[in-house]
Amino acid sequence: MSRRPYTRKVKRSWWLGRRRYVVYMVRELTSLFVGLYCALLVVGLWRLAEGRAAWDGFLDALSSPLGVLFQLVCLAFAAYHSVTWFALTPKAMPLAVRGEPVPAKAIVGMHYGAWAVVSLIVLIAAGI
Amino acid sequence: MARSNKPILWLPFAAGGLVAALIIPVLILITGLLVPLGILPLPYDKMAAFAHNPLGKLILFGTVALPAWHAAHRLRMTAHDLGFSDGVAVKVICYGSAWALIAITAAALVIV
Amino acid sequence: MSEDVTLEILRYRSELDSEPHFQTYTVPYRDDWVVLDALNHIKDHVDATLSYRWSCHMAICGSCGMMINGEPKLACHAFLRDYRHDVIRIEPLDHFPIERDLVTVMDSFMEKLSSVKPYVIAKQKKALSDGENLQTPLQLMAFKQYTLCINCLLCYAACPQCGLNESFVGPAALALAHRYNLDSRDAGKEQRADVVASNEGIWECTFVGACSDVCPKHVDPAAAIQQTKISASLDWFKARLLPGAHR
Numbered sequence: 001m002s003r004r005p006y007t008r009k010v011k012r013s014w015w016l017g018r019r020r021y022v023v024y025m026v027r028e029l030t031s032l033f034v035g036l037y038c039a040l041l042v043v044g045l046w047r048l049a050e051g052r053a054a055w056d057g058f059l060d061a062l063s064s065p066l067g068v069l070f071q072l073v074c075l076a077f078a079a080y081h082s083v084t085w086f087a088l089t090p091k092a093m094p095l096a097v098r099g100e101p102v103p104a105k106a107i108v109g110m111h112y113g114a115w116a117v118v119s120l121i122v123l124i125a126a127g128i
Numbered sequence: 129m130a131r132s133n134k135p136i137l138w139l140p141f142a143a144g145g146l147v148a149a150l151i152i153p154v155l156i157l158i159t160g161l162l163v164p165l166g167i168l169p170l171p172y173d174k175m176a177a178f179a180h181n182p183l184g185k186l187i188l189f190g191t192v193a194l195p196a197w198h199a200a201h202r203l204r205m206t207a208h209d210l211g212f213s214d215g216v217a218v219k220v221i222c223y224g225s226a227w228a229l230i231a232i233t234a235a236a237l238v239i240v
Numbered sequence: 241m242s243e244d245v246t247l248e249i250l251r252y253r254s255e256l257d258s259e260p261h262f263q264t265y266t267v268p269y270r271d272d273w274v275v276l277d278a279l280n281h282i283k284d285h286v287d288a289t290l291s292y293r294w295s296c297h298m299a300i301c302g303s304c305g306m307m308i309n310g311e312p313k314l315a316c317h318a319f320l321r322d323y324r325h326d327v328i329r330i331e332p333l334d335h336f337p338i339e340r341d342l343v344t345v346m347d348s349f350m351e352k353l354s355s356v357k358p359y360v361i362a363k364q365k366k367a368l369s370d371g372e373n374l375q376t377p378l379q380l381m382a383f384k385q386y387t388l389c390i391n392c393l394l395c396y397a398a399c400p401q402c403g404l405n406e407s408f409v410g411p412a413a414l415a416l417a418h419r420y421n422l423d424s425r426d427a428g429k430e431q432r433a434d435v436v437a438s439n440e441g442i443w444e445c446t447f448v449g450a451c452s453d454v455c456p457k458h459v460d461p462a463a464a465i466q467q468t469k470i471s472a473s474l475d476w477f478k479a480r481l482l483p484g485a486h487r
Contacts (some may be wrong), residue, residue, distance in 0.1 A: 004254035005345045012211035018310060021400065024448045028206040034148050035199030035225070037156060041192050042229045042236070044159070048179055049240040052172045063164035071160025078156055082149040088447060092466035099378045106245040111149075119154035123406035125178075126158050126168050129438035134471035138443070142470075203448050209400065 027084045033077035040071075086111040137201055138196025151191055178240045192233045200226035242268040245320055247278060249290065250331040251276035252338045258337060262329075266387060269320060275328065276304050276315035279342075299456055302392030306342050307331040312397035312454045333397040335406075352409045353462075355435045356417035362429030379424040386419030386464055388457040395451035395461050401444050408444040409435060410463035411451035418464035421471075437472040 015021035047058035061067050089111055090104035162168040178184040203220040208214045244266045252260035265286055267278045276294055283290050295301040304315040306362045308475075309329050320328070336344035395411035396402045402410050417436045421429045435441055445465045452462040 003339070005339050006252050006254070006260060006335045008260075008334070010335075010400075011236075013401060014403065016207065020450055020453065021448070024400075024450075025206070025209070028202055028209065028446070031199040031202035031206065034152060034195050035203065037152060038192055038196040038199060038229055041155070042196075042232050045179070045188065045233055045236040045240070048172075048175055049236040053231065055172045055175065059163060059170060062159050068160055068164050071156050073225070074151060075156040075160055078148070078152045081145075082153055085145050085149040088449070088466075091449075091452075091460065091463035092447075092470060094463070094467070099381075101381075115150055115153075118150045119157075122154045123158070126162075126170065127174065128162070128168060129435050129440060130435060131437045131476070132439045132441070132443050133441040134439065135476035138469060139473045139477070142473075181341070208404065209446065 026080070028082035030077040032082070033074045034081060037071070037078065039076040040074075082115060086115070140194060140197045141201040142198075144194035144196070145202075147190065148195035148198055152195060176240065178219070179237060185237045189233055189237060193230045196226045196229045245278065246270045246327045247275075247282070247324075248327055249279075249282075249342070250338075251290075251341050252332075253289070253340060266381045271321055272318050273320045275306075275308055275313075275318045275320065275330065278320060278328075279330075291340045292343075299477070300390060301372060302390035305333050305392040305394050305397065307334055307397065312394035314392060314394070314456050317456055333393055335397055335399070335403040336393070344393075346393060348406065349391075349396065349410070349413070352413045353391070353416070356409065356413045357428055357432050358413070358416040358420060360420060360423060360426045361431060363423065363427040373425040375424055381421035383419045386415050386422070386459055389416060389419075389455075389459045390457055392456065394454045394456065395459075398450035398451070398454040400448055401446060405440075406443055407440045409438075409441045411445075411465065412459075414442060414445075414468065415459055415461035415464040418468050421468070433472065433475070436468060437476075442468045442472060 015025045044058050044062075047054040062071070086108050090107040093107070095102040095107055158168055158170070163170055179188060200222040204214070206217055207218045207222070212218055245268070247265045247267060248262045249265060250260050251263045253259065265282050267281045267286070274297075276297060279290065279292055279294075283292075292304065292306070294315065294317070296303070296306040299314050299317045302314075304314060305311075307330065308315070308318050309323065309326065312333060315330075330342065332338050332342045332344045336346060336348075339345045348464055360373075362373075373421070389412050391412060393412065399408075399411055401408050414436060417432045420426050421432065421436075437443075442465050445462075447462060447466060449462045452458075452460045455461065
């Protein structure tokens with residue numbers, strides 16, 4: 001009897017319908033909003049280089065309803081990126097002190113600490 | 129099998145992921161909420177002075193270039209996950225956008 | 241009055257079927273039965289033509305991996321009582337060709353496994369009379385977790401990249417490569433890197449993490465692969481940037 005193995009095709013929609021893969025896809029799509037916000041930052045830098053009037057116009061655009069809405073969406077995805085990125089660091093970069101592994105929670109905690117410090121420095125530098 | 133040259137794409141992706149995670153949310157908080165609410169004015173003189181400073185230039189460049197690269201590389205991978213073939217088109221769109229952002233940033237920081 | 245459980249099992253017999261189809265079976269419910277017990281009941285009392293792999297019935301041989309309600313599981317590790325009031329849908333492991341019913345073709349995995357040289361490659365040949373290779377408990381701890389793999393292939397079924405690119409070396413083989421790379425007695429990292437650090441190796445992984453979620457032995461292949469990415473990246477730059485380094 002000859003063999004005739006059957007190969008199943010992976011559907012394009014493979015990630016739909018199972019929570020684990022939907023969560024993964026949302027995590028990956030945070031990059032779209034990180035990228036879009038980077039584009040906004042680049043526009044801002046360019047406006048800054050153009051001079052005072054251009055910069056003030058940029059600040060007005062940031063404060064427009066559309067500008068705020070866009071940025072709030074970006075903020076949600078960017079924060080989700082931070083949380084998921086920190087959560088995975090113990091796997092990618094396990095630490096050991098004198099041979100003893102550092103608990104995963106401590107590694108994640110250090111990242112949250114760094115997040116708080118960086119955020120505080122940026123806020124102070126921005127003049128809060 | 130040959131060893132891959134992916135490290136040259138992946139290390140800046142990983143570095144960008146960390147930089148984005150640490151700094152992008154607070155930046156959006158400032159530009160998306162604190163500026164519109166009038167809490168932080170971000171005056172031109174102060175911002176221009178920061179962009180004139182060599183260290184300031186470096187920080188601004190890293191803040192844009194690394195997360196932009198991170199986003200581009202991750203989107204390329206996601207396009208593959210979504211069933212688009214990992215061909216020239218996807219690479220040009222993803223990495224091309226990142227390079228464009230990086231180039232404009234560099235230009236802006238030179239002429240500012 | 242005893243309860244029953246309904247199983248929908250994907251059948252494929254190449255001599256009869258042009259493509260796989262579900263067949264429904266009813267088996268008695270027992271509180272202490274796992275899905276494998278239900279399959280054995282079918283095989284012994286209902287339909288002897290049903291084919292599946294199993295051996296130890298205690299989650300150590302790694303033979304009875306299958307999709308149970310869409311999740312890769314060992315049939316001997318999945319209790320019927322956790323699926324009460326559900327129809328239990330059983331399919332062969334995703335991302336492998338179906339040989340017959342729940343039996344998959346795993347030749348591709350066997351090739352990938354041997355390609356990463358999953359054995360200690362000694363720094364230099366030693367005579368037996370030179371004695372054993374000593375290892376401290378700390379050195380053992382560095383890789384022990386990755387030795388626990390039973391090659392059940394649940395991680396290959398869970399990993400979307402294994403489905404999207406059949407040449408991806410995959411979680412279990414890469415975790416095992418990492419296990420030997422971390423072994424203080426081993427000097428084979430450079431040899432393994434030709435496969436491990438190729439485009440079909442670690443770089444196909446996008447850190448979905450599903451491999452580690454489904455692993456019945458908590459091997460955590462996802463961690464192994466990310467650590468290998470970092471180490472392979474540093475090696476790549478060292479080989480190019482350090483003066484006198486060979487490529």
